[in-house]
Amino acid sequence: xxxxxxxxxxxxxxxxxxxxxxxxxxxxxxxxxxxxxxxxxxxxxxxxxxxxxx
Amino acid sequence: xxxxxxxxxxxxxxxxxxxxxxxxxxxxxxxxxxxxxxxxxxxxxxxxxxxxxxxxxxxxxxxxxxxxxxxxxxxxxxxxxxxxxxxxxxxxxxxxxxxxxxxxxxxxxxxxxxxxxxxxxxxxxxxxxxxxxxxxxxxxxxxxxxxxxxxxxxxxxxxxxxxxxxxxxxxxxxxxxxxxxxxxxxxxxxxxxxxxxxxxxxxxxxxxxxxxxxxxxxxxxxxxxxxxxxxxxxxxxxxxxxxxxxxxxxxxxxxxxxxxxxxxxxxxxxxxxxxxxxxxxxxxxxxx
Numbered sequence: 001x002x003x004x005x006x007x008x009x010x011x012x013x014x015x016x017x018x019x020x021x022x023x024x025x026x027x028x029x030x031x032x033x034x035x036x037x038x039x040x041x042x043x044x045x046x047x048x049x050x051x052x053x054x
Numbered sequence: 055x056x057x058x059x060x061x062x063x064x065x066x067x068x069x070x071x072x073x074x075x076x077x078x079x080x081x082x083x084x085x086x087x088x089x090x091x092x093x094x095x096x097x098x099x100x101x102x103x104x105x106x107x108x109x110x111x112x113x114x115x116x117x118x119x120x121x122x123x124x125x126x127x128x129x130x131x132x133x134x135x136x137x138x139x140x141x142x143x144x145x146x147x148x149x150x151x152x153x154x155x156x157x158x159x160x161x162x163x164x165x166x167x168x169x170x171x172x173x174x175x176x177x178x179x180x181x182x183x184x185x186x187x188x189x190x191x192x193x194x195x196x197x198x199x200x201x202x203x204x205x206x207x208x209x210x211x212x213x214x215x216x217x218x219x220x221x222x223x224x225x226x227x228x229x230x231x232x233x234x235x236x237x238x239x240x241x242x243x244x245x246x247x248x249x250x251x252x253x254x255x256x257x258x259x260x261x262x263x264x265x266x267x268x269x270x271x272x273x274x275x276x277x278x279x280x281x282x283x284x285x286x287x288x289x290x291x292x293x294x295x296x297x298x299x300x301x302x303x304x305x306x307x308x309x310x311x312x313x314x315x316x317x318x319x320x321x322x323x324x325x326x327x328x329x330x331x332x333x334x335x336x337x338x339x340x341x342x
Contacts, residue, residue: 001101001102001105001106002105028116031113031116031117031120032120032124036116036117036120036121037203039117040121040125040203041198041199043121044305045299045303045305046198046203046227046230046231046299046305047268047299047305048196048202048225048226048227048228048235048297048298048299048308049196049202049208049210049225049268049297049308050225050266050268050269050270050271050273050274050297050308051210051268051269051271051274
């Protein structure tokens with residue numbers, strides 16, 4: 001999978017390295033911004049209140 | 055030449071380059087080619103699955119980093135912005151010679167604000183035990199995405215507002231998201247917990263700390279300990295309740311701190327002595 005992505009990246013080696021870093025950074029940023037906050041809602045260890053809301 | 059003649063091959067017109075290779079026939083060639091291709095597909099699938107599993111492991115590890123570190127970075131920054139953005143008039147600045155203006159103790163019934171709309175910031179919390187730079191915003195509601203994970207401290211809806219008879223009950227994270235109640239277990243009986251609204255200081259004193267089950271809603275009752283169905287007595291005492299998770303990084307139990315109102319004072323009079331004792335002072339720009 002990563003080999004195929006690497007082969008799909010255009011340009012010389014330095015450009016491929018830059019593009020790979022940008023792609024990886026974009027995935028991490030998307031996780032931090034959207035995926036993890038959504039996931040955290042389903043995690044049980046963040047509850048601080050008493051009552052029905054848990 | 056005798057060798058070429060004994061093993062005829064298609065396209066035998068070529069000559070002078072040694073013996074011609076033997077054509078093994080179409081079926082044989084197909085069988086030889088299919089076998090390594092099937093193995094290649096299996097290897098490729100295993101390889102992709104392996105890469106996906108490694109990726110999942112890395113992303114789960116990053117989730118831990120996000121939860122334990124990044125939510126604090128974002129929470130602290132956002133909560134400081136809220137405090138800075140409140141633009142409330144600071145208490146009178148210290149006079150050049152007379153020292154800081156100390157708010158006088160008011161023990162009559164304090165002014166009480168109306169309950170604001172959900173997720174509206176209406177108060178600031180100062181806790182001298184937690185350091186001179188500790189100040190966090192208090193907002194209406196205990197919804198996680200809109201209040202606890204972002205603004206910081208949440209006020210249980212339909213519990214008393216600061217200063218009112220009944221129970222001013224709040225919740226906040228003990229870990230992650232700026233962790234406003236991180237040091238809740240350090241509070242001792244007698245410790246001041248100071249709530250400021252735009253106009254009024256409310257100085258509460260801690261009376262009790264305890265650990266309860268998440269289902270024990272009586273801790274936020276108008277009189278702590280009052281259970282559902284009990285007759286509501288005439289309310290006279292002005293309670294403060296702080297709830298957070300316990301143990302840390304878990305939600306198995308809740309850590310509870312109760313307090314009662316000691317006195318109140320208008321912000322325009324000065325700063326409560328308890329804050330000055332802890333080194334919490336104000337200049338014209340607000341919190342130092």
